[in-house]
Amino acid sequence: xxxxxxxxxxxxxxxxxxxxxxxxxxxxxxxxxxxxxxxxxxxxxxxxxxxxxxxxxxxxxxxxxxxxxxxxxxxxxxxxxxxxxxxxxxxxxxxxxxxxxxxxxxxxxxxxxxxxxxxxxxxxxxxxxxxxxxxxxxxxxxxxxxxxxxxxxxxxxxxxxxxxxxxxxxxxxxxxxxxxxxxxxxxxxxxxxxxxxxxxxxxxxxxxxxxxxxxxxxxxxxxxxxxxxxxxxxxxxxxxxxxxxxxxxxxxxxxxxxxxxxxxxxxxxxxxxxxxxxxxxxxxxxxxxxxxxxxxxxxxxxxxxxxxxxxxxxxxxxxxxxxxxxxxxxxxxxxxxxxxxxxxxxxxxxxxxxxxxxxxxxxxxxxxxxxxxxxxxxxxxxxxxxxxxxxxxxxxxxxxxxxxxxxxxxxxxxxxxxxxxxxxxxxxxxxxxxxxxxxxxxxxxxxxxxxxxxxxxxxxxxxxxxxxxxxxxxxx
Amino acid sequence: xxxxxxxxxxxxxxxxxxxxxxxxxxxxxxxxxxxxxxxxxxxxxxxxxxxxxxxxxxxxxxxxxxxxxxxxxxxxxxxxxxxxxxxxxxxxxxxxxxxxxxxxxxxxxxxxxxxxxxxxxxxxxxxxxxxxxxxxxxxxxxxxxxxxxxxxxxxxxxxxxxxxxxxxxxxxxxxxxxxxxxxxxxxxxxxxxxxxxxxxxxxxxxxxxxxxxxxxxxxxxxxxxxxxxxxxxxxxxxxxxxxxxxxxxxxxxxxxxxxxxxxxxxxxxxxxxxxxxxxxxxxxxxxxxxxxxxxxxxxxxxxxxxxxxxxxxxxxxxxxxxxxxxxxxxxxxxxxxxxxxxxxxxxxxxxxxxxxxxxxxxxxxxxxxxxxxxxxxxxxxxxxxxxxxxxxxxxxxxxxxxxxxxxxxxxxxxxxxxxxxxxxxxxxxxxxxxxxxxxxxxxxxxxxxxxxxxxxxx
Numbered sequence: 046x047x048x049x050x051x052x053x054x055x056x057x058x059x060x061x062x063x064x065x066x067x068x069x070x071x072x073x074x075x076x077x078x079x080x081x082x083x084x085x086x087x088x089x090x091x092x093x094x095x096x097x098x099x100x101x102x103x104x105x106x107x108x109x110x111x112x113x114x115x116x117x118x119x120x121x122x123x124x125x126x127x128x129x130x131x132x133x134x135x136x137x138x139x140x141x142x143x144x145x146x147x148x149x150x151x152x153x154x155x156x157x158x159x160x161x162x163x164x165x166x167x168x169x170x171x172x173x174x175x176x177x178x179x180x181x182x183x184x185x186x187x188x189x190x191x192x193x194x195x196x197x198x199x200x201x202x203x204x205x206x207x208x209x210x211x212x213x214x215x216x217x218x219x220x221x222x223x224x225x226x227x228x229x230x231x232x233x234x235x236x237x238x239x240x241x242x243x244x245x246x247x248x249x250x251x252x253x254x255x256x257x258x259x260x261x262x263x264x265x266x267x268x269x270x271x272x273x274x275x276x277x278x279x280x281x282x283x284x285x286x287x288x289x290x291x292x293x294x295x296x297x298x299x300x301x302x303x304x305x306x307x308x309x310x311x312x313x314x315x316x317x318x319x320x321x322x323x324x325x326x327x328x329x330x331x332x333x334x335x336x337x338x339x340x341x342x343x344x345x346x347x348x349x350x351x352x353x354x355x356x357x358x359x360x361x362x363x364x365x366x367x368x369x370x371x372x373x374x375x376x377x378x379x380x381x382x383x384x385x386x387x388x389x390x391x392x393x394x395x396x397x398x399x400x401x402x403x404x405x406x407x408x409x410x411x412x413x414x415x416x417x418x419x420x421x422x423x424x425x426x427x428x429x430x431x432x433x434x435x436x437x438x439x440x441x442x443x444x445x446x447x448x449x450x451x452x453x454x455x456x457x458x459x460x461x462x463x464x465x466x467x468x469x470x471x472x473x474x475x476x477x478x479x480x481x482x483x484x485x486x487x488x489x490x491x492x493x494x495x496x497x498x499x500x501x502x503x504x505x506x507x508x509x510x511x512x513x514x515x516x517x518x519x520x521x
Numbered sequence: 522x523x524x525x526x527x528x529x530x531x532x533x534x535x536x537x538x539x540x541x542x543x544x545x546x547x548x549x550x551x552x553x554x555x556x557x558x559x560x561x562x563x564x565x566x567x568x569x570x571x572x573x574x575x576x577x578x579x580x581x582x583x584x585x586x587x588x589x590x591x592x593x594x595x596x597x598x599x600x601x602x603x604x605x606x607x608x609x610x611x612x613x614x615x616x617x618x619x620x621x622x623x624x625x626x627x628x629x630x631x632x633x634x635x636x637x638x639x640x641x642x643x644x645x646x647x648x649x650x651x652x653x654x655x656x657x658x659x660x661x662x663x664x665x666x667x668x669x670x671x672x673x674x675x676x677x678x679x680x681x682x683x684x685x686x687x688x689x690x691x692x693x694x695x696x697x698x699x700x701x702x703x704x705x706x707x708x709x710x711x712x713x714x715x716x717x718x719x720x721x722x723x724x725x726x727x728x729x730x731x732x733x734x735x736x737x738x739x740x741x742x743x744x745x746x747x748x749x750x751x752x753x754x755x756x757x758x759x760x761x762x763x764x765x766x767x768x769x770x771x772x773x774x775x776x777x778x779x780x781x782x783x784x785x786x787x788x789x790x791x792x793x794x795x796x797x798x799x800x801x802x803x804x805x806x807x808x809x810x811x812x813x814x815x816x817x818x819x820x821x822x823x824x825x826x827x828x829x830x831x832x833x834x835x836x837x838x839x840x841x842x843x844x845x846x847x848x849x850x851x852x853x854x855x856x857x858x859x860x861x862x863x864x865x866x867x868x869x870x871x872x873x874x875x876x877x878x879x880x881x882x883x884x885x886x887x888x889x890x891x892x893x894x895x896x897x898x899x900x901x902x903x904x905x906x907x908x909x910x911x912x913x914x915x916x917x918x919x920x921x922x923x924x925x926x927x928x929x930x931x932x933x934x935x936x937x938x939x940x941x942x943x944x945x946x947x948x949x950x951x952x953x954x955x956x957x958x959x960x961x962x963x964x965x966x967x968x969x970x971x972x973x974x975x976x977x978x979x
Contacts (some may be wrong), residue, residue: 145979222906223824223967226814285977344673399979405970407959409952421852421948434970437959457856471960474908506890511965512907516615516814516823 047302048166048182052119054190057293058154059117062129065108065151065286075103077431078143079136084427084449086141086442089492094138102139105132111267119168121175126159136246142435146399147287150197158191161186185365187301192369194294195255200376200397204250206386207401208507211248213242215473215508216403224281226516237516246395250274258298271295282400291463293427344442382496388472388503390439391496406437406470406480410450412462422450438470440481440500464488473508601631603807604795609901613897613905615823616811621832621897623807625890627793629673629882630681630786636666637696637779637786640734644779651772659775660738664871666782667731670697671878674840675886677833679806679819680792687829688806688819692789696782698726698733699865700844704746707733711770712753712762716777729778732866739868743767824967831899831963832971834886838955841879842948845872849937850944859941861934870932880923888916899966908965915962918954925950 069075080099082426087094097105109132115125121252136154165179180441209215218240225235231392233239250270258266275288296303379392386392387402410422424433427446436442447464454462464487476500481487603623609618642975647655673681674697682689694701701838706728715721721729743764745753753759760772796803809819820826843853844865850873851859864872889896894916903912925947929936937944963970 145977147977147979201597219967224822226823282979283977284979287977287979403964403967405960405964407956418856418858419852420855421847423847425839425843426853430971459856469956469960471964474961474965477956477960500901509911509965510907512905514613514615514902514906 046184046187047305048162048180049304050297050301051161051163051186051300052167052298053304054293055119055122055158055168056117058158058290059113059115059129061113061286061289061293062133062155063110063113064289065082065114066106068285070103070106075106077429082142082429082432084432084446085139086432086436086445087111088138088141089441089494091138096139097135102136104124104129105136107134110134116155116164117155119164119170122164122168122170123159126155126164130155130159140432141439142432144394144396144435145285145287146197147290149395150290150294151286152195154190154194154290157190167187172371181251182303185362189278189365189368190294191259191416193372194291194297196372196376197294197397198251198255198290201399202248202253203253203376204396204398204401205244205248206213208405209387209473210244210401213473213508213510214244215511216401217244217247218511218513219403219474220281222511223511225278225514230277230280231516235513235514239513254295255298258295264298268295278400284400287399301484319450360520384500385503388470389497389500391500398514402438403473404438404470405434406468408433408437408443408469409467410447411465411467411483412450412454413465414454414462415438419490427453437468438472440468440497441492443468443481444487444490444492447490451488462488469514472503474511475504475508477505478504540936595637599792601634601790601799603627603793603811604797605807605811613901615827615902616813616815618899618902619813619823619826619830620811621890622886623793623810625896626673626676626679627807628890629669629885630790630793631668632668633673633696634783634786634790636662636669637783638668640775641779644776646935647771648776651769656738659779660869663731663734663738663779664869667697667735667866667869667871668874668878670731671875672882674879675833675836675882677836678788678829679810680804682829682833686832687825688809690788690792692785692792694726694730695785696722696730696789700731700840701725701727702732702735702866703727704736705748705751707736707774708745708747708759709751709753711767711774712758714770716774721777722781729781731782733778734782735866735868737771739870741768752797811829823963825903827966828969829888830916831966831968834883834899834958835971837879837883837951838958841876842951845876845879845933846944846948846951849933850941850948851937852948859937861937864933864934864937867934868933872933873929873931873936874925876926877923877925880919880926884919887919899962902966903962906965908961911957911961911965915957916956918950918957919924922947922950922954945966 069078076099079102085096109129112125112129112132115121116129119270130152133148133155136151162179162182165176165182168176170176170344171178205211210217213514221234221240225231227234247307254267254271254274257263258271260267272292275292278284279288283449300306376392376396376398378388379396382389382391384391386396386398387404408424410420410424412420412422424436424446427449436446443466445465451462451464454460465483465485467483469477470480471477480501482499482501487499490497490499601729604618605620605624608617608620640659647659653838674693676684677689677693680690681689681693682691684691703725706725709718710724710728715724715728720945727733745759747759748756749755759767780843791800791802792804793805794800795805795808806819809817810826813820814822814824817826820829847853848855848863849859849861851857853860853863855863864870864876866872882966884894885898887899888894889898889901894900900912900916903909925943929940929943929947933944959970962968
């Protein structure tokens with residue numbers, strides 16, 4: 046299969062990651078998110094990952110910028126891509142409160158890219174002769190990336206199949222109501238039907254777009270819808286590079302030779318213009334044709350490496366299928382826990398539940414020693430405001446901080462304290478309700494993958510019906 | 522930016538001493554022996570400034586410093602306003618709320634300016650003719666000024682906010698540096714007479730502002746709160762001054778500090794009001810707030826402006842509930858039954874009145890600025906979007922918190938020892954309000970919690 050799709054993906058993705066890191070540097074977010082916190086929430090099973098110093102974190106971001114460019118250029122591709130994955134993943138593993146679905150997606154795509162033959166053509170490596178030119182790639186890579194991107198859309202859609210989203214139009218109703226002063230779109234958001242219509246549109250888009258992208262006849266209009274959808278979400282929400290990654294990711298649904306076809310079409314346009322201007326020569330056109338058609342016509346100079354059946358290939362296929370199975374099963378794991386995943390968050394991360402909840406909480410730890418002395422510990426004592434926001438709705442983080450508080454008291458000479466938590470949370474604007482059993486001593490609980498019985502069930506009442514409010518400024 | 526960073530760092534060091542290096546000379550820190558009652562007469566110590574009782578509670582103040590009558594609408598100068606045309610629209614809009622907030626903020630700041638000017642005048646008179654009566658008048662003027670300011674504390678947005686915030690000019694911290702308050706620093710500066718130098722105006726805020734005046738005007742003792750290893754004790758320069766000189770220097774110091782506070786009060790009002798004959802340098806932040814999303818250079822949307830305003834309302838959560846109430850009652854970094862030494866403004870002992878003023882300010886924002894909550898407030902926004910039930914529950918919680926704090930009665934440092942159940946009840950009632958504020962309120966109005974807008978989301 047033509048490798049040009051993978052080359053285009055490599056170039057665009059490498060540049061997007063570089064820009065993503067540059068945004069952090071430019072906006073000065075690094076200290077606030079990665080350096081300032083005195084306590085960091087660790088991922089279960091990844092507590093061993095060392096926490097870099099502030100200077101190292103800043104350096105890592107610059108390294109990501111450089112490696113993104115190196116990946117795009119295909120310079121020492123395999124090494125660059127693997128290092129890019131390692132650096133990006135390390136940054137993500139510093140603190141759970143920085144978790145975003147699109148950072149996780151970026152990690153996965155970087156890993157897949159690093160393992161793929163994306164650097165074997167149109168790259169500095171092939172130009173320098175570091176790697177042998179390979180203008181075709183196994184078809185499996187194309188389908189692997191399609192599965193990856195398809196999983197994101199599909200599960201993002203399935204996550205919206207809730208009464209909150211489809212019946213009550215929450216939390217979109219809350220979010221749109223605060224944007225009624227936006228130019229052009231703002232007055233529309235003040236219409237009563239705006240939130241329900243947009244909720245259903247979002248649900249239908251996410252659950253069906255993959256199939257429309259796969260079908261040749263609907264592919265191009267579907268891609269235009271992808272661009273429109275992500276443009277609107279980018280305007281509405283602070284979702285960073287997510288729209289760019291998805292618009293780029295959706296390109297994998299086009300035929301493998303789409304970049305070459307694009308060049309041919311551009312060349313056609315150029316030729317027509319040059320004919321009109323009567324300045325082009327047939328020699329130039331022939332040279333251009335030779336250049337762009339090289340991968341297909343000059344097969345003698347490339348190593349098409351027809352796949353050989355063998356153990357290695359079977360292993361690769363097995364690994365690929367295992368990866369796909371993991372990607373499908375991981376977002377479904379919440380079914381094993383039961384309950385409302387938006388409330389208890391068991392099975393929330395790594396599941397592509399993108400922008401489906403508005404959750405705010407008031408968390409106070411109650412620490413008691415054996416003499417009956419009681420402390421009410423607010424979260425701001427240990428956390429940055431950004432961490433507090435994330436902690437408020439995530440029980441495993443509440444548990445981690447509870448353990449940290451117990452350790453802190455032990456270090457001060459109070460080794461036998463109990464730590465309970467008054468965790469009041471509002472989901473999608475509902476009345477606040479206790480998230481954690483206030484009687485449970487968190488020091489007796491260990492984090493794990495089993496169902497957490499110390500998390501209380503979600504409230505049954507529906508979210509509030511927020512009425513849209515027309516902006517005075519929008520009417521001016 | 523750099524100054525903000527260091528200010529924030531200082532606050533973090535002082536406030537979160539539990540897991541960091543402790544700041545030994547900070548009054549706000551709990552469990553230390555260098556607080557106001559150490560090394561001498563303390564907050565209610567019997568050492569008189571002028572060898573006798575001074576009716577206003579000088580030195581020997583035995584009860585809570587009164588609130589004066591500051592902060593009432595009667596103190597608001599009629600001519601100071603944003604100058605908005607009269608509201609003609611019945612329906613609620615966010616712009617209408619912003620105009621109401623701007624008008625209210627200007628009113629609070631102008632009311633404070635009146636009291637700050639009076640304080641400066643009294644302090645200068647005290648400097649020129651020190652006497653028990655002059656001290657009492659200055660103390661009363663300070664009590665009125667701090668009461669007016671406490672009501673403005675929840676209005677910590679726009680020019681009052683730190684420079685990193687939208688429109689921030691740091692006026693709040695320059696007027697009232699609490700919780701940064703260092704008795705030892707003030708005493709070092711009494712020795713060095715920094716207050717006589719031009720650089721005093723840019724010196725650290727824990728050695729000037731209204732919180733320093735709490736010590737300068739209400740502490741009549743001659744001992745100091747610095748450690749034995751501090752420069753003024755190790756070198757003997759403090760003892761060398763003698764009691765009379767120490768008191769004389771405090772008077773001058775207080776006068777200079779009061780003058781700086783008055784200057785800042787004027788600057789704060791000027792930053793808000795439009796240019797006029799009375800305020801030719803008016804920078805019109807009122808206009809910035811009211812034009813949010815429609816030409817404002819500070820706020821890209823009305824939602825962003827209301828976010829900034831709501832950030833100020835969170836004062837009742839951290840500063841009021843956790844610091845002013847939680848620390849003295851022993852819920853914070855306190856390893857004895859209670860920590861009365863960590864009350865706010867320990868020398869004047871008016872913490873209960875200050876908390877009441879804070880809630881009055883909160884009510885003005887939440888319910889409306891007029892008497893009894895008249896006018897447009899955040900509750901009207903809640904009602905307009907169909908969350909009237911939440912508005913009612915928040916008002917109910919506020920109605921419950923106010924009398925609970927008032928019921929504490931006497932000085933908070935006494936109450937946490939003698940009647941802790943009253944303070945605990947006030948804490949619980951206040952938490953009922955802040956729980957709603959942090960959860961449903963920010964959710965249904967889609968407001969961001971303070972300082973959480975950094976980074977991306979998805």
